[in-house]
Amino acid sequence: MGALSNVDRAVSALRQMIFSGELPPGSDHLETELADRLGMSRTPVREAALMLQAQGLVEMRPRRGIRISPVSAQDMRDIYDILTELESLAAARAAQAGYSDSDLETLAAAIADMDTALAGDDLRAWAEADDRFHRELVRLGRNARLSMIVSVMRDQVRRARATTLFMRPKPEQSNADHRKVLQAIAEGDARTAHDVHHAHRQMARDMLVALLEKHQFYGL
Amino acid sequence: MGALSNVDRAVSALRQMIFSGELPPGSDHLETELADRLGMSRTPVREAALMLQAQGLVEMRPRRGIRISPVSAQDMRDIYDILTELESLAAARAAQAGYSDSDLETLAAAIADMDTALAGDDLRAWAEADDRFHRELVRLGRNARLSMIVSVMRDQVRRARATTLFMRPKPEQSNADHRKVLQAIAEGDARTAHDVHHAHRQMARDMLVALLEKHQFYGL
DNA sequence: GCATGTTTTAATGTATACGCAAATGCATAC
DNA sequence: GTATGCATTTGCGTATACATTAAAACATGC
Numbered sequence A, B: 001m002g003a004l005s006n007v008d009r010a011v012s013a014l015r016q017m018i019f020s021g022e023l024p025p026g027s028d029h030l031e032t033e034l035a036d037r038l039g040m041s042r043t044p045v046r047e048a049a050l051m052l053q054a055q056g057l058v059e060m061r062p063r064r065g066i067r068i069s070p071v072s073a074q075d076m077r078d079i080y081d082i083l084t085e086l087e088s089l090a091a092a093r094a095a096q097a098g099y100s101d102s103d104l105e106t107l108a109a110a111i112a113d114m115d116t117a118l119a120g121d122d123l124r125a126w127a128e129a130d131d132r133f134h135r136e137l138v139r140l141g142r143n144a145r146l147s148m149i150v151s152v153m154r155d156q157v158r159r160a161r162a163t164t165l166f167m168r169p170k171p172e173q174s175n176a177d178h179r180k181v182l183q184a185i186a187e188g189d190a191r192t193a194h195d196v197h198h199a200h201r202q203m204a205r206d207m208l209v210a211l212l213e214k215h216q217f218y219g220l
Numbered sequence C: 001g002c003a004t005g006t007t008t009t010a011a012t013g014t015a016t017a018c019g020c021a022a023a024t025g026c027a028t029a030c
Numbered sequence D: 001g002t003a004t005g006c007a008t009t010t011g012c013g014t015a016t017a018c019a020t021t022a023a024a025a026c027a028t029g030c
Helices: A006-020 A031-038 A042-054 A073-096 A105-119 A123-140 A144-167 A172-187 A190-214 B006-020 B031-038 B042-054 B073-096 B105-119 B123-140 B144-167 B172-187 B190-215
Strands: A058-061 A065-068 B058-061 B065-068
Touching (some): A006 A144, A123 A144, A144 B073, B123 B172, B172 B190
């Protein structure tokens, strides 16, 4: 009942190492090396790698090792395009679902937290609350598959954002958008929820891609 | 250099068995059973199952075996929603890409084939050409990740369509939509390409879901 | 009969063994 | 110095062994 298998541990550990930069994008690692590092045999490492491969975090290439996927500016463009469409759909569906104000508390709280973080210049806290907002938004859209796809895409975005967070303009407009989306959902206005969120994400996309291209973060 | 591994073979074989109905939705199968059936050991079967699980075709549940995922009407609704958004995005991007008429030949051919099939009442040929049209459309959108997600979703749709193909109205309107989309792409009209395709898919969704619910194909 | 605790069974998760083939290094020829 | 063929190494794909542990079967008490 210690319910977490070695495969689970390997998945978490590898994700952690990837997001922390301990395993840099583009680097190769032999199955044996990772197995030793994680203190287990090759089998669970291979299975974990297979799962991470399905999510686009690594690529397994025979004899060259497990490669941590690089994320180019082009990748980020593609990913944001998908994210934009699917999150906007979720926003529309959430509006149609007719949630009560209490159902929407989590969203409101996330917005408030972003304001606080912004006032205190705590970008890390802001990013966390921003993530929380978008995660909850998608959850409210009530489409399990969509949630899963979006979370995979968001993982990729997180990798890019880690590097660009401190070089971009303070996201002041951002929260105004969030508020509009929340209001539209509360009012059951699917069209507005969709369109506002769509524009919001498209803006974010253009900004991030511009930064990535300017600084040539091809590896990350 | 007989480059195809047992894992590859297992993936193809299992997919084939799933789509053909040899492994019916909702049925459970032990790893050992499948391994015997495919004439290999458990290892490649497990790895194949892991991949198919990532695509939502099976679920691995400890001690209960590998379950072929059932697809409920609700699942189909969710899947079509995703498909609709992503294909429409692809249509818009294709329109923006400024393809020449010769680039769009494959699309035109698929449409022509659908007409022929319809005239000859060959629904199977129609379904094949329809698939071809949508696959090419997505490809023209030039977003590899999006293509991958869409193809996973389409796999699920295919399972449902197999059963409903012969009980629905002849898809006569369908090709008119296809033509409009093609024309919009040729003219570089992203908005129209997007909207027409969006409406097209939404219609298909409603029809399929209605059929599934009417006939209670919960298992499939 | 039904519920509860105990034994048995067996499917899985993981480790390990091993052959093959790809990559690497080396020697030789030009 | 470069190229070609051969030998060597080694990482991976797969099979297999085995301990763990959830589920099933069973027995026992009410």
